[in-house]
Ligand SMILES: Cc1ncc(C[n+]2csc(CCOP(=O)(O)OP(=O)(O)O)c2C)c(N)n1
């Protein structure tokens with residue numbers, strides 16, 4: 085479990101889908117399935133009152149984080165918003181520690197003090213988990229600043245939503261990142277909605293062009309296809325790592341669930357959700373490719389299903405058995 | 421082994437709901453993620469999705485059933501290869517109920533800060549005679565409805581009033597406070613903004629310079645930190661900087677303080693932050709009548725007003741005067757309960773806690789006077805000082821952090837204006853001096869509880 089789920093890196097300039105090995109494809113399948121099953125379980129635990137407050141699920145968007153992560157190296161930094169469970173699993177953080185944080189228990193990554201929206205792992209270079217929309221963007225730009233300053237060869241992957249992209253601090257960050265050629269990949273997870281507001285109702289212009297006047301290259305990518313995400317990430321991560329400055333990738337994706345557990349999502353039709361699910365599901369699409377391309381048979385995929393299910397069940401059990409934090413924890417970690 | 425599907429909780433405060441509709445019937449196979457049923461809660465209709473795969477073996481709760489408690493088994497799923505005979509074998513207990521901590525503990529703890537059940541139904545109040553008149557004819561309203569009514573009435577009265585913020589129009593408010601406003605006033609006056617707090621706060625202030633009367637909703641005040649520069653540098657200071665030529669008749673409103681288990685970045689009280697600043701008025705209502713009377717006053721006021729609501733109070737009901745001219749004076753506190761032994765000051769949700777504490781104290785022979793501050797700035801010092809002249813003791817209650825908090829101001833005020841009347845040091849009851857933790861047990865420890873107020877009052881009375 086502790087073993088890294090990162091795949092060894094391919095540094096190809098133009099990464100055509102067919103260049104991906106069966107092993108890698110299966111790895112993406114497993115990663116996406118783990119996130120999907122983990123989130124379903126989290127939703128269930130929320131329903132049982134074991135998780136409180138806000139809980140934002142990543143279901144539907146799995147290909148984005150798995151594809152991007154496949155292009156990153158050990159030592160690169162990752163930062164995102166409150167919709168963070170998938171990012172943590174993709175970074176190789178332990179499902180048990182993530183789930184136990186959701187239940188607010190001692191075994192959680194923040195010992196129960198952070199919750200669903202606020203988890204971190206120095207070991208895995210995951211810098212949170214931020215609740216203020218857009219707040220992670222300058223922070224992630226700062227991580228890139230540090231990579232450059234320290235000359236450690238790392239880059240920073242900064243995720244934000246289609247709603248967050250309108251915050252002023254995003255543009256202050258774009259300017260500095262471009263001005264100082266910081267090694268940062270800005271990933272816009274455009275899942276079409278910011279809470280109940282669709283992209284068209286909140287944003288003028290095209291999101292991937294938002295960096296144009298700063299000279300930041302920006303591209304739109306089909307974020308429902310892990311191979312397309314991976315191909316774009318491979319290409320642009322290299323460009324960034326070579327010292328060319330920031331890049332913006334707008335991932336066209338979709339969240340199946342409400343914004344958080346208590347959002348009935350009345351602002352879109354059932355048909356819209358059903359269409360995405362049945363026609364563009366990232367996991368189903370990859371599954372079909374795996375079978376059609378002879379990379380795996382049904383039995384192999386079933387085996388992965390079982391393995392993933394076992395991890396998720398174990399994490400849920402751990403998250404319930406781990407005790408609440410000791411009362412003395414209330415006072416710790418305020419200052420050093 | 422058959423798997424039980426349980427009635428889910430769909431918000432931190434839901435305890436039961438109606439099973440409105442089954443979308444699957446017995447014998448149907450389900451994939452994880454598929455919608456099984458629809459559930460109605462007090463706020464919305466929600467879908468129940470399957471977490472496990474299988475076939476519906478049996479539906480245990482028929483559609484149309486009301487008041488189904490959270491965690492009740494509603495159906496049984498058969499796994500691959502199982503047939504109905506598996507149902508007769510006693511279904512295994514649902515996979516989850518926690519062996520260590522009882523699963524229901526979480527929602528109960530979550531609701532702990534809500535003092536609704538302990539709040540006396542009709543607190544003995546010494547209402548201002550002026551205010552009292554309005555209470556001849558009242559209707560029970562939630563705080564949420566009272567706020568909405570205040571905005572709607574003021575919008576009808578003055579076409580310069582408009583409402584702006586995230587999700588205020590089409591979504592009807594993230595917390596449903598602006599419900600119906602878009603339908604009545606249209607999208608020129610009820611405006612959905614992008615998530616750009618500093619931008620729309622500044623835009624609102626600019627519009628107010630030209631005489632419009634914006635009501636700017638922050639989804640919560642935590643996000644107003646993005647906009648605090650315009651609230652203070654632009655809204656609060658322009659009247660002064662312009663030598664009185666132009667001011668900013670604007671209201672910044674939204675929920676303030678802790679909700680339930682939403683963690684450090686979403687749970688803090690800004691009362692003392694804004695109260696620090698000259699050029700602002702700061703209001704923190706408790707009851708629905710407070711909310712309505714004071715929001716109307718805030719909208720009519722020619723100054724910038726920071727209006728601090730509380731999410732947990734939104735659903736609580738109180739009597740509200742029917743008369744549309746019921747407008748409460750800004751800067752006036754209300755004595756909610758008369759007493760002679762100790763004065764307790766509180767605002768917002770803590771008024772309920774203070775009243776509950778007063779009931780407990782009464783049983784122990786301590787007669788507490790509870791003052792609902794209503795306005796934090798300008799503070800009604802006369803009412804507080806007069807009360808302390810009688811009781812000679814003061815306990816200040818607030819949810820925010822203690823350092824340089826409202827309680828610190830109370831202590832200073834007593835030194836300056838009531839020193840000779842004090843028989844005991846002023847005691848501050850405040851939130852614990854740490855960021856808000858997420859864990860249920862720690863969150864409870866971090867927030868002032870009724871018992872903390874009881875203990876503080878006793879200490880002030882040397883008991
Ligand atoms: C500064 C700020 N304003 C408002 C909110 C409330 N809020 C939380 S998430 C959200 C929507 C964000 O949408 P998007 O950026 O598209 O991300 P998604 O939730 O779709 O992943 C809003 C308005 C917040 N957390 N922070």
Ligand SMILES: [Mg+2]
Nearest residue numbers: 245246277278
């Ligand atoms: Mg979005």
